[in-house]
Amino acid sequence: MSFIEVENVTKTFDGVKVLKNINMTINEGKVLGILGRSGSGKSVLINMLRGMKEYKPDEGRIIYTVAMCPGCMRVEAPSKAGTQCSCGCEFQLEKVDFWNCDRKVFAAIKRRISIMLQRTFALYEDDTVIDNVIKSITGHNYEESTYMAIDLLDMAQMTHRITHIARDLSGGEKQRVVLARQIAKEPMLFLADEPTGTLDPKTAELIHQALIEGVKDKGTTMVITSHWPEVMKKLSNYAIWLEKGEIIEEGEPEEVVQKFLEQVPLPEKKEVYETGGPIIQMEGVKKHYYSIERGVVKAVDGIDLTVNDSEIFGIVGLSGAGKTTLSRILYGLTEPSSGKIEVKLGENWVDMTEKGPFGRGRVKPYLGILHQEYSLYPHRNVLGNLTEAISLELPAEFAHMKALYVLKAVGFDEDYAKNILKKYPDELSGGERHRVALAQVLIKEPKIIILDEPTGTMDPITRVQVTDSIRRARDELSQTFLIISHDMDFVLDVCDRAALMRGGKILKEGDPHSIVEELTPTEKEKMLTEE
Known part of the structure; x- marks a missing residue:
């Protein structure tokens, strides 16, 4: 089922077009991979989907097809339409022009989106690891939240740090706690902007596996940006290649990755250098x-x-x-x-x-x-x-x-x-x-x-x-x-x-x-x- 439609979206910063007439569809339960060089517009598109104020499109629309509760305004993925909300009302299918809708509807959709940003560790630095995750869990009592947090930290392979203070963690450990926190919100859409760009191979593999287990395998729609081809091949169902704000290739991840790699030059030949003392x-x-x-x-x-x-x-x-x-x-x-x-x-x-x-x-x-x-x-x-x-x-x-x-x-x-x-x-x-x-x-x-x-x-x-x-x-x-x-x-x-x-x-x-x-x-x- 179509979940998000990006229609003719253009965005300009300081007179420079960073996105140029972008059109794409994101289906519910699928993972879209966005591949491209630094500055190609990947992060701009991610922040636009998230609803960050300064990223409102100059032209075009972003349409969310969602299941909305008319009673409490809770928002879910479109497949929930016709089911009962916890407040007793029935979810109704709605098409929402995200950047031009009622302010309360806009906020309701934003609340159901989780995001992991590159090099950003949004943690409570003075709290323990488990308390950081518990604070992201809503709608459950403390005991239920504690067990949920333990399960999420186990998935992120962070149980060995469960009582440690967040500020004492390494960068890779913080990134895993951030992941557990974002999954704990049980989002309808998960956005990951270069989630493993600065991590060592082992930690990157742990993050990728947790994204597969905690997001992809659970049928949560995900958009992930990366300039690393292996991430695209491993995590995405469909991929687009952005270059200077334009989609220049889209399709099966293997095919898009192969075409991207064809334009990566080899470094100059490494020669033996005589170092000093x-x-x-x-x-x-x-x-x-x-x-x-x-x-x-x-x-x-x-x-x-x-x-x-x-x-x-x-x-x-x-x-x-x-x-x-x-x-x-x-x-x-x-x-x-x-x-x-x-x-x-x-x-x-x-x-x-x-x-x-x-x-x-x-x-x-x-x-x-x-x-x-x-x-x-x-x-x-x-x-x-x-x-x-x-x-x-x-x-x-x-x-x-x-x-x-x-x-x-x-x-x-x-x-x-x-x-x-x-x-x-x-x-x-x-x-x-x-x-x-x-x-x-x-x-x-x-x-x-x-x-x-x-x-x-x-x-x-x-x-x-x-x-x-x-x-x-x-x-x-x-x-x-x-x-x-x-x-x-x-x-x-x-x-x-x-x-x-x-x-x-x-x-x-x-x-x-x-x-x-x-x-x-x-x-x-x-x-x-x-x-």
Whole structure:
């Protein structure tokens, strides 16, 4: 049965059409996959279906066919028409012009839609995991809600964290709790916008399986966006490929994915690079802290690590392995509990555990970092974010040229790069903001660059462009990169060496292929059961 009809929808932001005459039908109980590059309009369409105010179509209509109760105005999927509502009235079939209907009807439909957004963890940070899920359950007493919450957390494989405080969870764990919360709302429509873009393979697999069990297999209609072809093939019944706001291909997921992959270039051939001597040395580095719920947490537990000058070194591991904590320790944002950390500056080794201008303050100007939870200055445009906001004082014309150069390096074509220089962060897609944040790090040309999930929201084409840009930067500027990533293809393409982290320890170092084999669930069955 037809559930949602998108008719001739166009949306413009700041004079640029981000959706152009979109037409499609979403049937009840089916999963629509939306594939496309960053900035193609995927998130705009998802937010439009959700009813977010700033995403109202400029042209066209979105028609919801729903079963509506005339008594309490509860809304259900259309197949419920003719059945009895809990208030005693009978559901009636209604066609609703979503963006032009009565305000109360609009709100009633919105309440029946759940959404998972990319890089957004909408949790009660001071509450336990189970309380977070219980708060999403309505229409049941506390005991029933508790059992429902336990079942949902079991489906998301989060029962081992059930009494933990939400703020103590890793990013992947938070994402699983968000999923359980959204399913707990028992929606008629489930929207997932890049739900696994920044997750490691194991955690991504858990999220995908939970979406299948908790949404798809239960007959809940779902729309999922992704730039990862495997997600489309695994989860969707029907797929569309968006490119610059237009549907350029639609049909069976396998066919759409194959046509999308045909236009993904291969990265430049990776050649052996002669690195210099050690530039980063860590010995016995630990970071332990105490949590009331978890006791002693060994986030980093005795790390010995050497990174060479002009080397591209990758650190891979599951969510919660300690990778981000290690990067923050190296940069000086988190104090280690113990251990030795030194960075070579010229001919001198600098103690990074020593504060002040004669310690790590000497090295800081030569370090750059892209955080996983990056942020841009919201009241500055892209040019401002790439120059004045980071104290990069350049003549106006040179600043403009350098900003364009670095934007092209992170995957924007020249015309589009010129166009977004005057845009503000909230006018960009999530993937575009991510690339600007990466450009913000690269534009200062630091000697050592730490990248935490640099390709998490990037489509395959942009990922190849960033891979080539990092290697060129290393070749031309002799930069050293420490890259933390869940993107195994990216690690294989860009890194000279890699290390596998688990439980705060480095288990293995070596060639990226041997390290990735240890992490990929399909090749190492044990990784499905081990943290």
